[in-house]
């Protein structure tokens with residue numbers, strides 16, 4: 340932080356190697372280190388000035404997933420950073436406390452670069468969250484859980500698989516570690532779960548099926564904690580959960596086969612829908628510090644009013660297309676007017692998993708198949724899983740930044756689909 344309050348963060352994308360399995364070096368990419376990137380913390384109203392230096396031998400970009408920001412700072416495919424070059428956008432953070440992330444977004448190369456390790460978590464803090472009795476001691480009772488699946492070749496290299504949905508691994512990496520455990524010293528632990536996997540949809544639950552409190556979706560706090568015993572997260576989705584621990588116990592966060600929707604049709608040997616994984620073992624110390632109870636209310640979310648919407652759009656996902664079109668760098672698919680509200684109707688017509696992500700905004704879910712959203716979908720979101728043949732009606736407001744030249748993206752966040760063109764571009768002007 341410099342004298343005028345600007346937060347500077349330097350990220351250098353570089354290649355290296357990481358000894359994941361038995362000391363065998365796996366070629367990897369990372370920000371500042373050899374795999375993944377540092378967790379960045381910023382506060383609402385701070386001026387943020389990150390700089391990316393590209394020390395790779397290929398073009399990359401740096402996208403701020405979930406961030407409300409000027410289109411030229413978004414870091415999508417229109418902001419390429421050539422090898423040896425630097426890219427330094429800046430903007431003022433203006434959105435609620437939330438767990439976001441950053442990752443490359445180069446045209447048609449996103450799955451490979453993210454899969455090799457270019458990803459990191461970004462946490463926004465604000466006064467509303469700070470006033471709540473929540474665990475927020477980083478690495479002590481507030482733990483980032485960045486989940487990726489990988490498959491290693493005999494030589495220790497990451498292997499890309501040919502599955503329709505994208506690369507599916509047989510090994511989980513949590514914060515870049517296989518088979519991790521966390522030694523808890525408090526009676527409540529906050530896990531910030533990020534599905535940073537290229538294609539896999541998870542259904543997280545504890546091995547003893549205990550309940551936990553979901554306190555935030557990707558865009559920030561829920562109005563009140565949702566008591567759940569499992570949560571499905573598709574690629575790029577985040578959830579913050581609070582789990583209570585008893586002294587001396589061990590409990591394991593697992594991933595069970597997800598319900599991908601009634602019309603989902605499993606292809607034998609594909610889509611990984613039968614896979615189960617241990618994700619993270621929590622080992623509670625024999626004496627635990629008391630860090631508080633789970634609050635009954637968290638924040639207030641003003642519902643966006645459908646009556647304020649200036650229009651509706653429909654997006655249908657099929658093949659590798661959205662509305663029968665594949666992404667074209669020089670085609671704008673939608674133009675929104677700054678400071679207006681729109682309703683988007685999103686439908687996955689295929690019996691296969693897809694999700695939907697919108698840049699720049701956090702949206703609210705108006706309905707799922709005509710019904711009000713379930714508690715875990717009732718907060719701010721930027722990415723949502725699309726059960727096949729189910730209509731998702733979402734509402735969003737485009738504020739602050741008008742730019743007639745630089746588009747934002749909307750796309751499926753199964754990265755192979757995104758790379759294959761299941762993406763479109765919108766301007767806000």
Ligand code: C2O
Nearest residue numbers: 404444575696748
């Ligand atoms: Cu996580 Cu278009 O991005």
Ligand code: CU
Nearest residue numbers: 403404405698
């Ligand atoms: Cu994004």
Ligand code: CU
Nearest residue numbers: 693751753756
């Ligand atoms: Cu998809």
